[in-house]
Amino acid sequence: EVQLLESGGALIRPGGSLRISCAASGFMFDKFAMSWFRQAPGKGLEWVSAMSYDLRGTYYADSAKGRFTISRDNSKNTLYLEMNSLRVEDTAIYYCAKWGAAGGVVADDWGRGTLVTVSS
């Protein structure tokens, strides 16, 4: 059974930094691209970032470019998102997801998310 467990969410001041993690199990982590999505309070889903299985490709939404860095450690089956210069509008539940459908570009398994709150 695929399991994705996000952690590291916290209350952070505007301008601060935070790294969140996603521990994966139940599948061959190093064979799949992985992604981060988020959902702000009262809003819909938003794609944030993605990384290829072999670490060669990293992709970001405009809202994340220049501030967020996605990374992964295939030896630890873990995906990360380093977030810098955090803004109030980055407040959201952050979900990690495995890209396993439609030839590996659609998220077919998701975690339950970790809450990041940016507030003074």
Next chain:
Amino acid sequence: EIVLTQSPAALSASPGERVTLSCRASQSVSTQLAWYQHRPGQAPRLLISSASDRAHGVSDRFSGSGSGTEFSLTISRLQSEDCAVYYCQQYFNWPPNYTFGQGTKLEIK
């Protein structure tokens, strides 16, 4: 950026009924469209990819159709567990710049 517009924003239906949710794209996405179900407090769940391919383990009560700019998700024989928000998402662009619709909230009476 490709904008997805879902309609209706919310609807209410009774168990056993059939409902159809719509998703319109601002430009053609071919059939590169997915549908997700999101219940409060739970992980989003992939229902449909490639506009009409049901994901593994998804009931045949869920069916998707469409191409280009017009898509629909039909849920038949509604059950109480279908109460959720449903999102469409396009994955037409590469490098990815995936976008979601604003969601349709389905209530079961």
